[in-house]
Amino acid sequence: MPIAEYPSVTPPQVRVVAFMPGASAETVKEVIGNPIEEEVNGVDGMVYMQSRSTNDGRYFLNITFENGVDSDMAMVNVSNRVAVAENMLPFEVRARGIRIRKAAPDDLLAIAFYSKSGSMTELEMNSWVEANFMERIARIPGLATSDLIGATYGMRVWLDMDRMASLGVSTVEVKNAIREQNAVVPAGRIGQGPSRENSALQFNLITEGRLSTAQEFEQIIVRTLVDGTHVYLGDIADLEIGSQFYDAYATYNGGAAALVAMQANPDANALETGAAVKAVLEDISSILPADMEYAIPYDTTQSVEASIRSIVQTLFIAVLLVIAVTYLFLGNVRATLAPVVAIPVSLIGTFAFMQMGGFSINTVTLFGLILAIGIVVDNAILVVENVERILNENPKWDAKQSTIQAMKEVTGPIIASTLVMLAVFIPVAMLPGITGLMFAQFSITICIALVLSAINALTLSPALCAW
Structure with a gap:
């Protein structure tokens, strides 16, 4: 779930x-x-x-x-x-x-890669993270988006407008020349049939496509003049490797950093997704550059873990208190067994229905279970007390006879009390707006536990009493 x-x-x-x-x-x-x-x-x-x-x-x-x-x-x-x-x-x-x-409505994690001594530039860190980290986390189930804040390397072309004007070159020509000559295109084959001469060999023609250095970009032909001379990109522009853009950057502890922000899918398990991201961080820690480290300045999984851990502790305390109070008033272990069994039966069944309904394990549903713990034992206690009373009033009856008589008396009240409780909580699930959406899982969780406790009181509890 x-x-x-x-x-x-x-x-x-x-x-x-x-x-x-x-x-x-x-x-x-x-x-x-x-x-x-x-x-x-x-x-x-x-x-x-x-x-x-x-x-x-x-x-x-x-x-x-x-x-x-x-x-x-x-x-x-x-x-x-x-x-x-x-x-x-x-x-x-x-x-x-x-x-x-x-x-995704909220960020899940933010990871900062930074240089300990400041020897690495922001561009170097961004490029390393883009090549070694972003592709790995893209395959993590449940991760909706991952954004690298900052730019990687790009070729900066600084046009000399005066030189362009003297040669009559427009920016459209420059753009088209870069796009056409900085591309990978198939060059064909030599010896591929059909051919006039039977050739036993075929050769793939490989040409230089994508350019990677400033010197290669300088040799791009922008225009051929009337006298046959070429106007190269290097003649009308200065080129250098820089950043793709300069309007976004990240810092960590006052220094340059590569920051990755991640969001999980709304229906994903936030803890599992966060753990998978941290596992990838552990894997790449061995290949980090010597001067690079990473930190997690923003981690919502910690608050989720703390909140869920606190609620689960409260859940166990509630179970123990209910068992203790039940034993205190019923007075013997065997009589306490029937109400106590109602707790795991109702809780396990509730989780099964929650999963079928697409619910998540969250603070609201767990609060509902905590409240339900004290309620689900009531019907079972009603059965046990009535069986105990009939046994005391009729010493000659065995446990089975007493249980049958007790169920004749309490079946109606158990059903009626369950319906009354359902009438209290069902309307909560029908509240309009955000309030209704927030508390619908709370209400439905309690209602499922109540129905299961009633079924338990009408079936399993009598069987335990008659045993």
């Missing part, structure tokens, strides 16, 4: 993320936002959507759905709508891809 601090009351959300390098917020809104929003608007189960465009070319769209809508199906529906709008988007946006994912 999923383990969380509180029940999930956040309506399902799907996020669409796109990127257009160099575009302003207004341009992003016009060329990316409008086509996508026109198609996504009205998707099944949608309540509203919010979009945000930034001056660094990024576009974010959050679509919020009604509570109860399946989040996986919502993501599929949004993906189908976005696919229709893709043909209307610029090539730069389609080439970089559009990310569609379930939005």
Whole structure:
């Protein structure tokens, strides 16, 4: 079962993320936002959507759905709508891809990679984390998103506008030249049939595709002049390896760092997901650069563990107190056995129904179980006390006869008292809004325990008394 601090009351959300390098917020809104929003608007189960465009070319769209809508199906529906709008988007946006994912309401973990002596730059750390850590955690079940805050290496092209003007070169030509000549394309084969001469050998032609150094980028041909000479990118620009962007960075303890923020799926087990991430950290600790270390400055799993641990301790204390009080008033171990058995039977059965209902183990459901512990023994105590009374009044009767007579007398009251308790807690599950969502699991958990305790009092408890 999923383990969380509180029940999930956040309506399902799907996020669409796109990127257009160099575009302003207004341009992003016009060329990316409008086509996508026109198609996504009205998707099944949608309540509203919010979009945000930034001056660094990024576009974010959050679509919020009604509570109860399946989040996986919502993501599929949004993906189908976005696919229709893709043909209307610029090539730069389609080439970089559009990310569609379930939005997580809260961060799960934040991990900072930092240099102990400061010898590593932010770019070096970001690039190492991107290559060695991000791919590994992407395969962890239950992890919705993982974002590296900061940029990795990129080729910076500083254009000389005066030189470009003298040669009549436009920025569009520069962009097209970089895109066309910095690409991997198939070059073909030599000796592949059919051919005029029978060749026993075939050779794959391999050409240099993706460029990686500033010197290679400088040799990109931007234009060929009338006299046959070439205008190279290095003639009109200065090139250097730098950062993809400079508007986001992370620090840890005052120094540069690579920060990774992670969010878990709403239906995931937060503790298991967090443990899987920490296991990956342990695995890569042996290959960390000599001057790099990591820290976890933000970890929600610790509060979840502490909260669940405290509630579980309270649960065990409640069980012990109920057993002690029951024994104190019934006076013997055998009579105490029947009410005590009702506790594990009701709790185990409740957990089974909680799993079938998609509930999580959280503070609300555990509080409901703590409250139910003192209630589930009442019906069993009623059966035991009535059997004890009949045995005392009729010394010649055996335990079986006394139990049959006792059940004739208390079956109705047990059913009636259970229905009364259900009438108290069921309306709580029907409260509207966030309050109803928060306490629905609390109410239903108690109701399940009550029903199981009544079944136990009408079946197992009499069998124990007659034994």
